Amino acid sequence: xxxxxxxxxxxxxxxxxxxxxxxxxxxxxxxxxxxxxxxxxxxxxxxxxxxxxxxxxxxxxxxxxxxxxxxxxxxxxxxxxxxxxxxxxxxxxxxxxxxxxxxxxxxxxxxxxxxxxxxxxxxxxxxxxxxxxxxxxxxxxxxxxxxxxxxxxxxxxxxxxxxxxxxxxxxxxxxxxxxxxxxxxxxxxxxxxxxxxxxxxxxxxxxxxxxxxxxxxxxxxxxxxxxxxxxxxxxxxxxxxxxxxxxxxxxxxxxxxxxxxxxxxxxxxxxxxxxxxxxxxxxxxxxxxxxxxxxxxxxxxxxxxxxxxxxxxxxxxxxxxxxxxxxxxxxxxxxxxxxxxxxxxxxxxxxxxxxxxxxxxxxxxxxxxxxxxxxxxxxxxxxxxxxxxxxxxxxxxxxxxxxxxxxxxxxxxxxxxxxxxxxxxxxxxxxxxxxxxxxxxxxxxxxxxxxxxxxxxxxxxxxxxxxxxxxxxxxxxxxxxxxxxxxxxxxxxxxxxxxxxxxxxxxxxxxxxxxxxxxxxxxxxxxxxxxxxxxxxxxxxxxxxxxxxxxxxxxxxxxxxxxxxxxxxxxxxxxxxxxxxxxxxxxxxxxxxxxxxxx
Numbered sequence: 378x379x380x381x382x383x384x385x386x387x388x389x390x391x392x393x394x395x396x397x398x399x400x401x402x403x404x405x406x407x408x409x410x411x412x413x414x415x416x417x418x419x420x421x422x423x424x425x426x427x428x429x430x431x432x433x434x435x436x437x438x439x440x441x442x443x444x445x446x447x448x449x450x451x452x453x454x455x456x457x458x459x460x461x462x463x464x465x466x467x468x469x470x471x472x473x474x475x476x477x478x479x480x481x482x483x484x485x486x487x488x489x490x491x492x493x494x495x496x497x498x499x500x501x502x503x504x505x506x507x508x509x510x511x512x513x514x515x516x517x518x519x520x521x522x523x524x525x526x527x528x529x530x531x532x533x534x535x536x537x538x539x540x541x542x543x544x545x546x547x548x549x550x551x552x553x554x555x556x557x558x559x560x561x562x563x564x565x566x567x568x569x570x571x572x573x574x575x576x577x578x579x580x581x582x583x584x585x586x587x588x589x590x591x592x593x594x595x596x597x598x599x600x601x602x603x604x605x606x607x608x609x610x611x612x613x614x615x616x617x618x619x620x621x622x623x624x625x626x627x628x629x630x631x632x633x634x635x636x637x638x639x640x641x642x643x644x645x646x647x648x649x650x651x652x653x654x655x656x657x658x659x660x661x662x663x664x665x666x667x668x669x670x671x672x673x674x675x676x677x678x679x680x681x682x683x684x685x686x687x688x689x690x691x692x693x694x695x696x697x698x699x700x701x702x703x704x705x706x707x708x709x710x711x712x713x714x715x716x717x718x719x720x721x722x723x724x725x726x727x728x729x730x731x732x733x734x735x736x737x738x739x740x741x742x743x744x745x746x747x748x749x750x751x752x753x754x755x756x757x758x759x760x761x762x763x764x765x766x767x768x769x770x771x772x773x774x775x776x777x778x779x780x781x782x783x784x785x786x787x788x789x790x791x792x793x794x795x796x797x798x799x800x801x802x803x804x805x806x807x808x809x810x811x812x813x814x815x816x817x818x819x820x821x822x823x824x825x826x827x828x829x830x831x832x833x834x835x836x837x838x839x840x841x842x843x844x845x846x847x848x849x850x851x852x853x854x855x856x857x858x859x860x861x862x863x864x865x866x867x868x869x870x871x872x873x874x875x876x877x878x879x880x881x882x883x884x885x886x887x888x889x890x891x892x893x894x895x896x897x898x899x900x901x902x903x904x905x906x907x908x909x910x911x912x913x914x915x916x917x918x919x920x921x922x923x924x925x926x927x928x929x930x931x932x933x934x935x936x937x938x939x940x941x942x943x944x945x946x947x948x949x950x951x952x953x954x955x956x957x958x959x960x961x962x963x964x965x966x967x968x969x970x971x972x973x974x975x976x
Contacts, residue, residue, distance in 0.1 A: 687789025
């Protein structure tokens with residue numbers, strides 16, 4: 378397993394040079410403490426924690442996995458101690474509400490920490506990671522009593538949180554869930570049912586776990602209109618605020634998974650467990666979207682982490698591994714062979730990983746800044762605009778980045794050749810861990826339907842226009858820049874085509890709604906490559922300007938510029954296939970009768 382090294386220079390580039398984080402934080406309400414020196418110090422310390430504490434546990438945790446017993450779930454050796462250090466360092470409270478013990482720093486800064494922790498050790502990072510969504514849900518929808526009881530403990534890190542959504546028969550179709558909530562005389566509810574795939578649902582890191590649970594009240598309407606949301610702690614809070622009597626819930630089993638072995642994925646049984654309503658009756662799914670949107674950005678980070686970890690491992694290997702000679706002649710004549718990094722196909726794989734990792738970081742940090750503005754923007758107008766753009770970008774970030782992040786992890790393994798297939802090098806673990814990203818928090822297909830159906834067509838394309846206007850403005854500003862032509866011309870063309878394809882799909886959908894489902898995944902992937910093109914064009918412009926100014930970091934900026942060229946010439950053309958396929962129609966998918974699928 379490669380030793381993770383936080384990519385601090387690229388993190389600083391994206392934050393400060395691409396997204397102008399200093400100005401961004403200065404324009405937020407209540408972000409006065411987010412000064413450049415403060416941010417730099419936090420990121421430096423976060424990098425040390427990820428590199429020195431979490432990374433060494435990544436491979437050993439995968440080998441050991443979690444252990445279930447009737448008394449609970451035991452995490453791998455070192456995980457509990459790492460979590461204690463995490464809490465001692467004050468990391469859980471970084472971006473939380475100061476009213477309940479948080480430090481009040483912008484949530485985008487927490488995203489940087491999540492990236493470093495998740496890349497260093499994704500399984501470990503999921504334990505505190507799920508708490509963020511539970512915290513945000515209670516902050517936005519909980520009563521003051523619920524906030525005082527649970528938020529203070531979760532923000533300090535003393536307790537963790539989960540979300541309990543799906544059931545064995547549901548998948549993403551939450552309207553069919555059967556978990557029941559019966560009202561009690563004291564204002565609480567008795568929660569009964571079984572939830573599956575509950576990440577970090579049971580563990581030994583903390584003495585209490587706060588579950589956010591979807592359930593149905595008696596007489597509730599059918600489908601998604603009859604779902605309510607409840608807070609259900611593993612242990613009922615005692616009078617002094619500590620974890621008291623055990624509640625009526627338990628972990629029935631943990632899943633035996635392809636990857637993320639060191640994170641417990643639990644089947645949770647609720648046997649009349651005491652819970653309390655969050656928000657309004659039958660409006661639980663609306664409130665849960667607060668949690669799910671946080672989780673989707675968190676899942677997008679997994680795509681970035683898989684790409685970054687694969688890149689770090691394969692670059693080091695490619696520089697060291699000797700095999701064959703370069704076709705143009707020996708590059709390392711003093712040895713029996715050349716390092717494989719000289720071979721064009723290895724360069725193709727490394728540059729693909731680099732373009733994905735650095736593009737993913739730019740996209741995630743951009744969405745994180747929009748989330749900051751939604752939460753702390755100074756005017757209603759800017760908060761509304763940021764919310765619309767965030768809603769548009771979230772399904773793209775979640776689905777596109779996990780798809781290409783998995784591709785990148787696979788390429789990282791491929792660079793190693795046969796060695797990549799054995800566990801000692803850690804590349805196959807990265808592939809196994811990354812594969813879940815396209816499934817949980819809504820599959821790629823679910824995200825694609827959300828993007829094309831809800832976010833684009835149901836708004837008559839307004840959400841798309843909000844982003845394409847940004848692209849158009851950038852292209853217009855750089856039209857006369859000769860050095861930017863290789864980026865601006867293809868970017869402007871794809872921006873125009875994006876709208877045209879959307880209109881064609883909208884017309885087709887008016888005739889046959891199945892066209893939306895048939896086109897949606899290709900539309901999402903096309904959209905992802907288009908968003909990356911915008912980000913890479915901006916990064917190319919910054920690199921060109923810095924080189925023209927005579928920057929002393931010539932190697933860094935030249936690499937950024939060369940990666941941008943690679944992206945535009947070798948990755949952006951993938952949109953051609955997606956454009957053709959999304960217009961191919963639903964008939965080729967649906968004309969075949971079910972009986973013809975013979976097994």
